[in-house]
Amino acid sequence: QLQLQESGPGLVKPSETLSLTCTVSGGSVTDSTYYWAWIRQSPGKGLEFIGSIYYSGSTTYNPSLKSRVTLSVDTSNNQFSLRLRSMTAADTAVYHCARHYDSGWPNWFDPWGQGILVTVSS
Amino acid sequence: DIQMTQSPSSLSASVGDRVTITCRASQTISTYLNWYQQKPGKAPKLLIYAASSLQVGVPSRFSGSGSGTDFTLTISSLQPEDFATYYCQQSYNTLPYTFGQGTNLEIK
Numbered sequence: 001q002l003q004l005q006e007s008g009p010g011l012v013k014p015s016e017t018l019s020l021t022c023t024v025s026g027g028s029v030t031d032s033t034y035y036w037a038w039i040r041q042s043p044g045k046g047l048e049f050i051g052s053i054y055y056s057g058s059t060t061y062n063p064s065l066k067s068r069v070t071l072s073v074d075t076s077n078n079q080f081s082l083r084l085r086s087m088t089a090a091d092t093a094v095y096h097c098a099r100h101y102d103s104g105w106p107n108w109f110d111p112w113g114q115g116i117l118v119t120v121s122s
Numbered sequence: 123d124i125q126m127t128q129s130p131s132s133l134s135a136s137v138g139d140r141v142t143i144t145c146r147a148s149q150t151i152s153t154y155l156n157w158y159q160q161k162p163g164k165a166p167k168l169l170i171y172a173a174s175s176l177q178v179g180v181p182s183r184f185s186g187s188g189s190g191t192d193f194t195l196t197i198s199s200l201q202p203e204d205f206a207t208y209y210c211q212q213s214y215n216t217l218p219y220t221f222g223q224g225t226n227l228e229i230k
Contacts, residue, residue: 047221062218107213110168
């Protein structure tokens with residue numbers, strides 16, 4: 001059974017860069033069927049798609065975050081990662097990683113990691 | 123961005139009830155519509171994809187319908203484990219993918 005687990009800091013200072021890693025177990029990030037996604041969840045904005053990456057390095061990003069986001073994949077460690085620059089209080093959220101099936105149609109996220117709460121505060 | 127609006131925002135129901143949750147898209151999205159269930163402190167779980175296809179392992183009391191802009195999630199006979207928050211999500215071919223604000227299903 002595929003499982004995903006997020007890791008990284010729970011507290012980031014304003015203007016700093018957030019770095020999160022998602023470790024995949026029970027499956028491989030090189031599975032050609034799937035992309036790998038980051039989605040965040042906050043009381044104010046609800047669920048928000050951040051971006052997805054394929055094992056080859058091909059990416060899709062939410063246009064509203066594209067200028068601050070970089071996704072990467074580490075096939076040797078079966079992980080993928082998120083970097084979000086210039087953090088502000090508005091970026092405080094639970095960050096989930098998820099497997100992303102994208103054949104055009106259908107297109108869905110499943111399963112998800114439990115999420116990691118990231119708070120932006122000095 | 124395509125806006126997704128769910129109704130109601132919250133709902134009280136009893137075990138055994140039939141429940142329907144509605145999701146409306148701000149523009150047509152064909153059947154690019156998914157439904158997720160989230161319990162407190164847990165990850166969202168995919169229930170329905172492509173508007174009406176049941177994800178493997180999801181009980182058959184869950185069903186989805188709709189196309190274009192209007193969609194529904196129906197639970198035919200509520201079970202105790204179904205009390206949770208439900209989200210719709212559009213995956214149409216224009217980024218970003220967006221989610222509804224959620225429907226909190228509570229025990230009456």
